[in-house]
Amino acid sequence: MQEIRQNTTGLAGTICVPSDKSISHRALILALLAKGTTTINHRLISADVTATMTAIQKLGANVIENDDHTITKVVSEGRTMLINKSQALVAFDFANSGTTTRLLTGVLAGTGIKAKITGDTSLSTRPMQRVIKPLTTFGAQIDSNNNHLPLIINTPITADKLLFELPLGSAQVKNAVLLAGLASGKAVEISDKFKTRDHTERMLPAFGGEITINDDRITLPADQNLVGTTVDVPGDISAAAFWLVAASLVDNSEVTLTSVNVNPTRAGILAVLERMGANLSFKISAIGKEPVADITVKTTKHLQATTISAQEVPSLIDELPIIVLAATQATGTTIITGASELRVKESNRIDLVTTELTKLGADITATTDGFIIKGPTKLQVNEPVTLNGHGDHRLTMMLAIAGLINKGVVTLADTDNVAVSYPTFFQDLRRLTK
Numbered sequence: 227m228q229e230i231r232q233n234t235t236g237l238a239g240t241i242c243v244p245s246d247k248s249i250s251h252r253a254l255i256l257a258l259l260a261k262g263t264t265t266i267n268h269r270l271i272s273a274d275v276t277a278t279m280t281a282i283q284k285l286g287a288n289v290i291e292n293d294d295h296t297i298t299k300v301v302s303e304g305r306t307m308l309i310n311k312s313q314a315l316v317a318f319d320f321a322n323s324g325t326t327t328r329l330l331t332g333v334l335a336g337t338g339i340k341a342k343i344t345g346d347t348s349l350s351t352r353p354m355q356r357v358i359k360p361l362t363t364f365g366a367q368i369d370s371n372n373n374h375l376p377l378i379i380n381t382p383i384t385a386d387k388l389l390f391e392l393p394l395g396s397a398q399v400k401n402a403v404l405l406a407g408l409a410s411g412k413a414v415e416i417s418d419k420f421k422t423r424d425h426t427e428r429m430l431p432a433f434g435g436e437i438t439i440n441d442d443r444i445t446l447p448a449d450q451n452l453v454g455t456t457v458d459v460p461g462d463i464s465a466a467a468f469w470l471v472a473a474s475l476v477d478n479s480e481v482t483l484t485s486v487n488v489n490p491t492r493a494g495i496l497a498v499l500e501r502m503g504a505n506l507s508f509k510i511s512a513i514g515k516e517p518v519a520d521i522t523v524k525t526t527k528h529l530q531a532t533t534i535s536a537q538e539v540p541s542l543i544d545e546l547p548i549i550v551l552a553a554t555q556a557t558g559t560t561i562i563t564g565a566s567e568l569r570v571k572e573s574n575r576i577d578l579v580t581t582e583l584t585k586l587g588a589d590i591t592a593t594t595d596g597f598i599i600k601g602p603t604k605l606q607v608n609e610p611v612t613l614n615g616h617g618d619h620r621l622t623m624m625l626a627i628a629g630l631i632n633k634g635v636v637t638l639a640d641t642d643n644v645a646v647s648y649p650t651f652f653q654d655l656r657r658l659t660k
Contacts, residue, residue: 228638228652230629235660236478236525239632243465244648245270246487247514249425251278251325253334253457254300256426259408260280260433261304262454269459273645274323280416281318281330285339286311304408304452308337320345322338322572322646325398328357331377332402335366337408338382343375348617350375353570357402359529360390366404387448388414392476395420395567396541397491403575406448408435413448420540423491428515429457460487460513464620466521466649467495467545469658471552472627474504481658482522489516494541494550496521498549502529502556537565543567547579547624553599555631562596571617572646582625586632606610607634614639619646626655 250270255278257264269275279298283289283306288301315341320326327343331354334341344350347475356372362368366383369378389406391401400422407414419442427444430437433452438445473479488496488510499508509520529552534542542549545564551561568575580592586607589600605628613629613636615622622643629636644651 228626228641230549230626230636232549232633232636232648233476233630233659237469237473237476237481237551237658238479238660239658240482240484240652241364241469241657242484243469243486244272245459246462246649247272247274247464247647248325248397248492249424249457249487250275250430252426252429253459254278255329255405255604256429256433256452256592257286257300258287259305259333259405260302260452260454262302264300264302264454265456266298266300267458268296270462270647271295272647272649273321273382274647277320277326278330280506281326282598284316284318299425300454302336302454305411308333308409311337315342317342318335318344320349322346322349324349324352327375328398328402329405329476330433331357331379331407331408332361332404334379335361335383335414337367341379343377345375348572350631352407356396356399360399360403361406364388381408383412385412387411390634391417392416392420392422395422395543397422397540401426404444407446408450408452410448412413414444414446416444417586418442418444421491422535422540423489425489425516432457432514455605458513460516461485461584462647463487463493465623467548468623468651470495470499470504470506470521470523470628471548472630474499474526474529474552475555475627477525477633479525480522484520485513485518486521487516488499488519491541494538495545498501498532498534498542499552502532504529531556531558533560534562539564539567544620546578547575547620550579550590550597550599551583551628552585553622554590554601554603554605556601556603560597560599560601561571563593563610564593564595571618573616573621575618575621578616578618578621579624581623583628585611585613586628586636596617605632606632607632607636610635612637616640617643619643620650623648626651627658
């Protein structure tokens with residue numbers, strides 16, 4: 227339980243947000259598929275990434291870390307080690323991590339390792355048909371509980387080439403197929419008209435991988451043998467998003483966020499906030515193939531409503547809860563469509579964001595695939611109110627920011643779940659509070 231009170235003196239300071247979760251997952255998995263030693267600098271230390279790290283260890287990688295976990299060395303024999311692995315069933319518990327589940331299902335189906343995949347209650351409600359369907363189309367035999375966990379991978383993919391048109395804006399589905407191809411040695415050709423996050427595509431050449439990208443078509447040749455390399459992980463835009471909105475909304479604020487990943491397939495929130503009138507400035511550089519920036523955000527007196535449609539959603543899907551909060555303080559009606567994916571995240575984020583912010587007086591209507599938000603609305607309760615993140619880390623952190631601008635006392639229940647992606651969230655909140 228955390229008590230959150232309105233902040234009237236402002237937020238100030240410079241922080242380095244946690245490392246990028248998506249890149250951390252992918253670096254560990256590609257390190258497993260690569261022969262030799264891979265050094266990962268500043269991987270995200272969180273429950274989700276730990277699930278992936280534990281899994282690659284179970285699959286035969288040797289993981290060595292320094293005392294503060296800033297340097298992770300992964301020593302692996304590469305994909306041939308997996309293909310030649312014993313045919314005894316391997317059991318995995320991926321806890322709450324949908325990324326670990328979907329990406330490693332591709333690896334396991336590619337190598338033919340017999341595996342049973344389970345997870346916690348939340349993960350067990352999330353749809354897996356989106357990865358089961360293409361992998362079984364390619365010849366793998368995968369049993370499931372009505373397209374949910376547990377999954378049992380019985381046999382590998384058999385197709386000579388993996389041809390796939392991405393049916394929805396999910397980078398996890400795209401990566402399940404890419405990694406199945408890399409793990410099996412099969413050629414891959416994917417059409418991604420959604421332009422989903424492209425961290426794997428950017429990272430692969432560092433491991434010696436070959437990849438061709440022509441507009442929305444991604445091509446990998448067969449029989450690639452990856453080699454160990456060094457991967458530097460920048461800050462996570464999804465973590466930075468909470469402070470971008472918080473400093474925009476809390477009076478007298480100025481916050482600088484250092485080395486944040488601003489990859490255009492991920493950083494849609496920046497474009498949204500800028501057209502809403504947020505006061506943002508950038509110092510651009512790069513870490514490896516990923517663009518990064520030091521971002522300074524100052525209080526914005528008058529945000530304007532905006533429209534977010536399906537085309538934009540893949541670049542900001544994880545940031546939509548905090549964008550909804552920003553929209554409650556913007557002048558006009560903000561309309562968000564094409565975001566039905568939010569209903570099958572760690573929680574039903576469309577319904578729960580609406581329910582929890584309505585407790586504070588926000589004017590939000592949930593739709594089948596998004597929100598209609600009328601603003602600006604003064605968030606004010608006349609008596610103490612308890613908000614609940616419902617086990618969803620992004621919902622919990624959004625509600626904490628809502629508490630900073632609410633004119634009343636808010637108690638936030640179920641806060642431990644922030645460990646999934648941002649274990650130091652509440653420490654950073656205290657640091658930024660004047």
